[in-house]
Amino acid sequence: MKKHDQDFMKRQNRLTVFEIIKNQAPISRAAIAKQTGMSATTVSRIVGELADQGYILESDQVSVGLGRKSTLLGIADTSVLSVGVELDSHQMNIGIVDIQGNIVCSSKYTRTSDEKPDVTLMRISEAIHDLMEQHGIDKTRALGIGMGLPGIVNNQTGIVVFSVQLGWKNVQLAERLKELTGYEVAVDNELKVKALAEHLKGAAIGSRRTALLGFGNGVGSALILEGEIYRGETNSAGEIGHTTIDPSGMMCECGKAGCLQTYINISSLLSEANKIRPIATIEELFAARQAGEGWAKYLIERALQYIAITVNNVVCMYNPDSVILSGELVDKFPAIYEEVEELCTKEIVWEPLRGSFRIFRSELNERGVMIGSGLLSQMRFFKLD
Amino acid sequence: MKKHDQDFMKRQNRLTVFEIIKNQAPISRAAIAKQTGMSATTVSRIVGELADQGYILESDQVSVGLGRKSTLLGIADTSVLSVGVELDSHQMNIGIVDIQGNIVCSSKYTRTSDEKPDVTLMRISEAIHDLMEQHGIDKTRALGIGMGLPGIVNNQTGIVVFSVQLGWKNVQLAERLKELTGYEVAVDNELKVKALAEHLKGAAIGSRRTALLGFGNGVGSALILEGEIYRGETNSAGEIGHTTIDPSGMMCECGKAGCLQTYINISSLLSEANKIRPIATIEELFAARQAGEGWAKYLIERALQYIAITVNNVVCMYNPDSVILSGELVDKFPAIYEEVEELCTKEIVWEPLRGSFRIFRSELNERGVMIGSGLLSQMRFFKLD
Numbered sequence: 057m058k059k060h061d062q063d064f065m066k067r068q069n070r071l072t073v074f075e076i077i078k079n080q081a082p083i084s085r086a087a088i089a090k091q092t093g094m095s096a097t098t099v100s101r102i103v104g105e106l107a108d109q110g111y112i113l114e115s116d117q118v119s120v121g122l123g124r125k126s127t128l129l130g131i132a133d134t135s136v137l138s139v140g141v142e143l144d145s146h147q148m149n150i151g152i153v154d155i156q157g158n159i160v161c162s163s164k165y166t167r168t169s170d171e172k173p174d175v176t177l178m179r180i181s182e183a184i185h186d187l188m189e190q191h192g193i194d195k196t197r198a199l200g201i202g203m204g205l206p207g208i209v210n211n212q213t214g215i216v217v218f219s220v221q222l223g224w225k226n227v228q229l230a231e232r233l234k235e236l237t238g239y240e241v242a243v244d245n246e247l248k249v250k251a252l253a254e255h256l257k258g259a260a261i262g263s264r265r266t267a268l269l270g271f272g273n274g275v276g277s278a279l280i281l282e283g284e285i286y287r288g289e290t291n292s293a294g295e296i297g298h299t300t301i302d303p304s305g306m307m308c309e310c311g312k313a314g315c316l317q318t319y320i321n322i323s324s325l326l327s328e329a330n331k332i333r334p335i336a337t338i339e340e341l342f343a344a345r346q347a348g349e350g351w352a353k354y355l356i357e358r359a360l361q362y363i364a365i366t367v368n369n370v371v372c373m374y375n376p377d378s379v380i381l382s383g384e385l386v387d388k389f390p391a392i393y394e395e396v397e398e399l400c401t402k403e404i405v406w407e408p409l410r411g412s413f414r415i416f417r418s419e420l421n422e423r424g425v426m427i428g429s430g431l432l433s434q435m436r437f438f439k440l441d
Numbered sequence: 442m443k444k445h446d447q448d449f450m451k452r453q454n455r456l457t458v459f460e461i462i463k464n465q466a467p468i469s470r471a472a473i474a475k476q477t478g479m480s481a482t483t484v485s486r487i488v489g490e491l492a493d494q495g496y497i498l499e500s501d502q503v504s505v506g507l508g509r510k511s512t513l514l515g516i517a518d519t520s521v522l523s524v525g526v527e528l529d530s531h532q533m534n535i536g537i538v539d540i541q542g543n544i545v546c547s548s549k550y551t552r553t554s555d556e557k558p559d560v561t562l563m564r565i566s567e568a569i570h571d572l573m574e575q576h577g578i579d580k581t582r583a584l585g586i587g588m589g590l591p592g593i594v595n596n597q598t599g600i601v602v603f604s605v606q607l608g609w610k611n612v613q614l615a616e617r618l619k620e621l622t623g624y625e626v627a628v629d630n631e632l633k634v635k636a637l638a639e640h641l642k643g644a645a646i647g648s649r650r651t652a653l654l655g656f657g658n659g660v661g662s663a664l665i666l667e668g669e670i671y672r673g674e675t676n677s678a679g680e681i682g683h684t685t686i687d688p689s690g691m692m693c694e695c696g697k698a699g700c701l702q703t704y705i706n707i708s709s710l711l712s713e714a715n716k717i718r719p720i721a722t723i724e725e726l727f728a729a730r731q732a733g734e735g736w737a738k739y740l741i742e743r744a745l746q747y748i749a750i751t752v753n754n755v756v757c758m759y760n761p762d763s764v765i766l767s768g769e770l771v772d773k774f775p776a777i778y779e780e781v782e783e784l785c786t787k788e789i790v791w792e793p794l795r796g797s798f799r800i801f802r803s804e805l806n807e808r809g810v811m812i813g814s815g816l817l818s819q820m821r822f823f824k825l826d
Contacts, residue, residue: 069478093454098478288760290797298791299754369684373758375673406683408603412675
């Protein structure tokens with residue numbers, strides 16, 4: 057059983073010690089050993105590794121009870137920084153993130169959807185350099201770079217396996233950006249890092265099973281279980297947008313018909329709307345609904361119904377304690393949150409599971425991917441991911 | 442974070458030690474400590490507890506390397522037995538299960554779907570007594586009883602929260618059966634224990650992420666992650682049968698319309714078939730298809746398409762390495778396995794995930810729930826669940 061192999065145990069032990077120091081500091085090595093059942097040797101080895109990297113502080117020795125004096129440990133919070141990058145088809149957001157998940161500073165760039173990977177990476181590399189220079193941040197203070205983007209990402213190798221939105225296939229993103237910047241680079245799916253951010257610093261603090269749903273130019277979900285991203289076999293878990301709803305339904309960009317996202321995502325809604333009259337943006341479509349145009353009302357209300365169906369289907373499958381609604385649709389039109397919640401609780405969620413979970417808005421909104429990417433980079437550095 | 446609280450750590454440590462002894466026996470306490478990073482005290486305490494219960498054997502002392510002599514540990518396999526009970530609307534299967542998941546002996550009873558809980562429990566209690574007596578099994582050799590049944594079960598309290606098939610609501614099953622038999626009773630959803638059995642002893646040995654699908658009088662799924670049942674917040678994860686497919690579709694017995702299972706489950710298929718001509722059993726419906734009746738062909742082929750859709754939707758959500766098809770439909774008509782597999786690989790599964798998982802038939806078939814229930818009872822006894 058892989059679960060109990062030695063590498064796994066070591067990583068788990070390291071994560072446990074790190075979390076205990078972070079959450080219970082100041083704390084002694086002996087207290088950690090007692091709490092975890094680990095040997096003093098194991099605890100000291102892990103603390104030593106973390107201290108060598110400069111991220112654990114040892115306080116003055118203090119007496120604990122009647123025993124001899126004991127050194128207390130804590131995390132050197134303020135010294136830890138990382139770079140968080142959100143990469144989307146039309147824009148890039150680059151931020152410096154501290155260990156508490158605060159954005160120290162950030163910058164925003166547009167990009168064209170057909171920009172080649174090498175150009176994008178060169179621009180990101182320069183943007184990071186500029187951002188640090190402008191804000192007087194010493195390059196050596198950052199542990200690494202985290203990146204979140206739409207699509208299937210091999211989070212182990214940092215290869216973008218497939219991204220419809222970016223039009224990329226098998227791009228060695230982490231390796232190339234490391235060559236350009238010198239930093240270690242962690243790459244992941246945008247919803248997975250966003251869910252991590254909401255779990256650690258946003259709407260789902262304290263939740264044990266969080267499902268984050270994203271509604272925008274695609275539909276997807278991510279699951280955080282007991283503080284860890286649930287990835288599945290190929291880091292593709294949560295691709296609810298491509299669950300089949302109607303095998304004789306509308307075409308999806310994936311080449312199949314009737315995927316759930318065809319009822320909801322912005323490009324589908326615009327494509328349907330343009331059968332009636334020219335509609336360039338999702339704002340125009342919502343304005344048409346507001347103006348009482350029946351076809352716009354139908355399209356949007358059907359989308360809201362399928363958003364509620366997405367909630368039901370995620371809840372039936374994952375049985376989470378928290379569901380977070382996020383993405384461009386929800387961020388731009390926060391009023392739909394109430395409509396969806398009412399649909400869920402009165403009608404669409406399977407009766408035995410009503411009341412088993414809470415629905416939240418995203419708290420970090422459009423900052424979520426940047427923050428989550430920065431935190432992912434830190435976790436990778438501390439070998440917690 | 443709950444994950445690192447002391448109770449959780451203790452349970453995890455106990456599970457780790459138990460698994461290592463089971464899988465790597467003969468092994469010394471020192472080797473376990475070295476492998477896990479636990480202190481010698483922790484390992485000795487856990488081994489002591491398991492040995493006191495009589496389930497760990499200590500071998501003669503042997504020299505390991507240059508050090509002093511060391512006692513090797515193993516599991517006392519043959520002494521461990523438990524009772525596994527499968528309870529369904531029309532039948533009950535009761536078996537004695539050993540630690541390897543073998544059924545030592547078993548018996549089968551019919552029941553009527555409106556039988557009251559007290560009557561059913563009394564009959565189960567008597568059946569266990571009779572079975573042990575017939576086979577000369579000393580009552581004290583069994584650690585406890587495990588039960589698997591369709592519906593939502595609170596696995597902590599052993600209360601059947603809600604079961605459409607049994608017609609039960611809030612039945613304190615574990616407590617009452619313990620009063621009748623004197624045994625500790627573990628109760629769980631049938632697909633969860635079936636998945637556990639296939640993972641430990643059947644088609645999914647060695648899999649890290651197994652999704653078991655059940656197609657019969659309902660449609661459901663269960664997920665085994667890293668050797669553990671994924672339960673979700675209220676032990677309801679995997680209820681894919683009630684994911685909504687078509688909000689204007691057929692009525693489901695749950696009171697909503699267009700649930701996935703309305704296209705597949707046996708009662709729906711029979712109800713649709715009877716609109717054409719009297720069809721009493723699923724065998725008759727398959728015979729009508731075989732005889733070339735168009736409506737029967739349509740109904741069954743639509744069901745097969747939705748079975749493949751179920752595979753796709755589970756794969757998109759959970760991204761497992763193994764998918765096991767099980768349940769009455771698959772057990773009775775094994776030929777549909779090939780049809781479903783072809784639909785999945787050629788057409789219905791989302792292209793980026795084709796090849797990311799393997800599809801298996803259930804290996805334990807109708808014995809799965811009994812075996813899994815017995816194993817669950819053993820895990821509960823060893824405090825591994």
